[in-house]
Amino acid sequence: MPTANAALVDRENLRAGVDAALARHVATLRGTARAISPDAAPLADAVERMLAGGKRLRAAFCYWSWRAHGGTPGDEREQAVLRAGAALELFQAAALFHDDVMDDSSTRRGRPTAHRVFADEHQAEGRRGEPRRFGDGVAILLGDLALVASDDEMSHALAGLPPSVARSARAVFEVMRTEVTIGQYLDLVAQTMPWGDAVDDERRARDVVRSKSARYSVEHPLVLGAALAGADDEAVAGCRAVGLPLGEAFQLRDDLLGVLGDPSTTGKPTGDDLREGKRTVLVARALARATATGDQATVDALTRGVGDPHLGPEGVATLTGLLVRTGAVAEVEQLIEELCTEAFAQIEARDWPEPARSTLVALAHAAVERTA
Template sequence: MPAASALVDLENLRHDVDDALDRHLTRLRDEVAATGPGTTALTDQVSTLLAGGKRLRAAFCYWSFRAHGGASSGAARDAVVRIGAALELFQAAALLHDDVMDASDTRRGRPTAHRVFEARHRERQWSGDADRFGTAAAILLGDLCLVACHREAGAALDALPTDVGRAARDMLDAMTSEVVVGQYLDVLVQAEAWGLDPTADEDRARLVLRAKSARYSVERPLTLGAVLAGASPDRVAAISAAGLPLGEAFQLRDDLLGVFGDPEVTGKPAGDDLREGKRTVLVARTLAAGDDDARLLVTKHLGDARLTDDDVAALRAAITGSGAVAGVEALIDELAAQGLSALATADLDAHGREVLTGLAHAAVDRAA
């Protein structure tokens, strides 16, 4: 099976999605510029963020459409490409807001948007607080991307039969709501007591990852593609059954990379999730199975933004020694097998199934 980048390139998908994004951003840049001076800094930052995307969500949507009988050319295909672009805009909105809430400094090897605007404020010696300016600008930019997502999706769906467009709109609306609520659940989990009941902690961590990431990363793109191809409710349900466990496995891989990933590959500092204090399945399992020293180390240092590289190394050793890494890897394997099995038995076009299977492996078996 080809690498992820080659799979996304099939049938000219990446080029066409990028072209749809460029057209939308050009229109948006003109609209923003007409609103007032200095505002194109917003669209410039969106372009920078979108330039580094893998386009996996767009590919899951497109190849689900093709696997459910969608044509490789024509108006429906054009609409699916634009929905792929809308999914990329949606992800940009989610990342912008997530980076603010996590106080992240980098994204894909570049400064996060709030840090870029904060630096702009300082460089130009504007009045007021630079941190607050950067945060405000990034929040507004995330809102702008969310509006752009729904505008692009709306224009795409207007070209389709009414019943198909309505079903897809309902799904996009539900996706938007569940990610917003998932973000709140993530904030809530950070605030509530943690470490008293490891089983409940893991349940809460999995609830967050499903609502905040798993569904919009894999399940919703797959079901959107099926709906856009006119698939029956049974076939939509079947692809959803594949998408949710694959989405969970995708996010669990992200959680491992957030602690153990290579910064040269992930584009984020080593152990960044530890400094941000992310309460994940990995952390819950460490507290459940680690010895007293490991639990004390995690409880004391998780969420300390001043962690040194040596502190991160000590936390990594405690997490690994507890068996949590091996346990999460086993859970990823279990969920991936469940999703791949569902793909194998779903009523899909053979070539589409093959590409979706490759995309599933690319989402789960990755280093960034």
């Protein structure tokens, strides 16, 4: 979310409420770690660093969906919704710790990734064993700690709610976590498959977009907020109709930023997705267009370059140029526009009250028009 739109998640003290819940968790984790052993203190520091950089976008979609479905600011249920938002942020932290290990990413939000930090410390202190294995191991454990914390936070959030509301909200949260994990697996599998069939390439890319990011980033938070308000099935279906296309547009924007974004803004080196071999709709469209026009040189360059971990700045620039020249970038921009049109039409069809409606519209724009 661009800095100009950061105030969106500050409305109604949303960020302050979510951050307070996260701070309580970090303080508890720090006390537990130190009580077990002074050597465990760096774990709490690493979790705190990861939590400090989040946009709180998922928490905001959850909170304002709750408001859109009858939630009243300041009532006894508001704290539950804010804690549910904190649970979403903790799950996001868990996913990022693990994702950075799987992708061997070097930076996250402009800072070295956790596994790199711990590997570097291992090497600097001359410890025994392989630094990289140590760093990866610690990052996996950090993800596990954040995952446990997300479940604890959600349990606390639901504890005082009516049983039917708590069951509905818990079901949304459980499906979300399972789906994201399966989406991560599909992402890994897709990177092992050969390019070649345009239909299959895009199908795999869209499957990953939907399961790993689209539903998790927008649809499930909207549905969770509605569930916490006790919304009926029709209202929940309306949230899904808004959330899926908007979530897809959100991830497609992320894919474009991974190639064309400014590293000083995105916090990640340009071309990381290309080096990691991410099977994005963007690359699938470029290959499909090059194949259709008989441009074998472009096909060869893309299939050889995407997934090359040693791809340097010149190689990244070459592939980026091909993505633009094939028309793939323009096609993905057009797809984002179509998905946004669908999502905004669905918002228009909902009878959400103000200020929830206008805030959710602004959040939707921020999600797809961002530069980071």
